[in-house]
Amino acid sequence: MEKKIGVIQGDASSPEIVAQALRVLHVIEEKFDHHFTYENIDMGGAAIDKYGEPLPDHELKKCLACDSVLLGAIGGPKWEGLPGELRPEKGLLKLRSGMGLYANNRPATLWPQLSDASPLKDSIVKNGIDFVVVRELIGGVYFGEHKTYVEDGERKALDTMPYSEHEIERIGRIGFEMARKRKKKLCLVDKANVLDTSRLWRAVMQTLKNEYPDVEYSQMFVDNCAMQICKDPSQFDVIVTENMFGDILSDEASMITGSIGMIPSSSLGEGTRGLYEPIHGSAPDIAGQDKINPIACILSAAMMLRYSFDMEQEAEAIERAVNTVLDQGYRTADIFSEGCVEIGCSEMGSRICEAIQTSK
Ligand code: IPM
Ligand code: MG
Numbered sequence: 001m002e003k004k005i006g007v008i009q010g011d012a013s014s015p016e017i018v019a020q021a022l023r024v025l026h027v028i029e030e031k032f033d034h035h036f037t038y039e040n041i042d043m044g045g046a047a048i049d050k051y052g053e054p055l056p057d058h059e060l061k062k063c064l065a066c067d068s069v070l071l072g073a074i075g076g077p078k079w080e081g082l083p084g085e086l087r088p089e090k091g092l093l094k095l096r097s098g099m100g101l102y103a104n105n106r107p108a109t110l111w112p113q114l115s116d117a118s119p120l121k122d123s124i125v126k127n128g129i130d131f132v133v134v135r136e137l138i139g140g141v142y143f144g145e146h147k148t149y150v151e152d153g154e155r156k157a158l159d160t161m162p163y164s165e166h167e168i169e170r171i172g173r174i175g176f177e178m179a180r181k182r183k184k185k186l187c188l189v190d191k192a193n194v195l196d197t198s199r200l201w202r203a204v205m206q207t208l209k210n211e212y213p214d215v216e217y218s219q220m221f222v223d224n225c226a227m228q229i230c231k232d233p234s235q236f237d238v239i240v241t242e243n244m245f246g247d248i249l250s251d252e253a254s255m256i257t258g259s260i261g262m263i264p265s266s267s268l269g270e271g272t273r274g275l276y277e278p279i280h281g282s283a284p285d286i287a288g289q290d291k292i293n294p295i296a297c298i299l300s301a302a303m304m305l306r307y308s309f310d311m312e313q314e315a316e317a318i319e320r321a322v323n324t325v326l327d328q329g330y331r332t333a334d335i336f337s338e339g340c341v342e343i344g345c346s347e348m349g350s351r352i353c354e355a356i357q358t359s360k
Contacts (some may be wrong), residue, residue, distance in 0.1 A: 044074025054091025135246025
């Protein structure tokens with residue numbers, strides 16, 4: 001199959017992980033007889049340095065002309081002093097919104113080999129961790145009005161959090177469909193005891209749930225959910241939530257599985273063109289040291305094959321290879337535990353490529 005993949009190298013440590021994901025994709029091309037072409041796209045700090053803005057329209061246009069886009073992570077101290085509109089993060093938000101990617105899927109899965117790396121007690125971890133945060137990605141407070149102003153002699157700021165019914169319904173549907181393919185449980189997470197937007201989420205979801213009588217539906221306040229995720233994560237299957245709650249809960253969810261360096265994500269909208277990225281940041285503190293864990297980015301490439309290109313076997317080949325390398329005891333620093341062998345980012349990439357090549 002021929003596919004055109006947009007590649008955003010990203011900032012700080014990010015090019016190191018993207019390089020490994022691209023090596024893995026090359027191996028997949030050879031093994032399964034596909035032909036991928038790659039188009040480099042500038043977004044984030046790199047685009048600010050080159051063009052003075054985090055995502056120029058011409059770079060967004062390039063993304064829209066690809067079959068899918070792979071991203072590492074963006075940002076770093078170099079660009080932190082810039083005004084809000086010019087920060088690298090703004091490029092990411094423009095990209096998500098410009099590509100219409102409203103459904104962000106962030107799996108929290110415990111790899112059994114890494115159960116020692118989870119900060120939770122064995123008695124909790126032994127029940128397993130296998131849930132997905134379905135995060136609304138292009139609405140809410142991230143895209144509401146932002147303003148800093150002076151009134152009555154002091155500085156004030158406001159951020160608004162708008163949601164409309166159709167934005168809730170379309171992400172709700174994704175959540176219900178996903179639950180159907182999993183353990184058939186969906187939990188809406190909100191702050192309906194305080195926020196109007198949350199009450200609208202509840203109203204829309206309660207209507208929608210009638211179309212999915214086979215899915216067990218529940219609702220939970222976000223503060224309680226944050227607590228339940230560390231108390232008993234095995235109770236969750238699909239969590240559906242608004243943009244900012246999803247941002248926060250998905251970091252928590254990743255940490256209990258051992259390392260944020262292991263968690264990929266997909267962002268999709270109406271078609272099959274998606275954006276695939278690890279959920280972690282660009283790790284400026286270890287940039288250039290070959291230390292960063294490339295697995296989340298490699299697994300993001302696997303998700304791209306599965307969800308955008310319908311290449312299930314190929315995606316599984318990558319996931320199996322990651323499993324094999326973990327079984328062999330190889331670990332990057334973030335997931336290292338006693339008795340394992342610590343390796344760098346590029347060696348992790350090489351070992352995963354080798355495991356794909358040598359498997360049947
Ligand atoms: C994420 C990140 C982004 C977000 C930042 C970089 C804007 O934290 O993808 O989770 O908040 O969505
Ligand atoms: Mg985040």
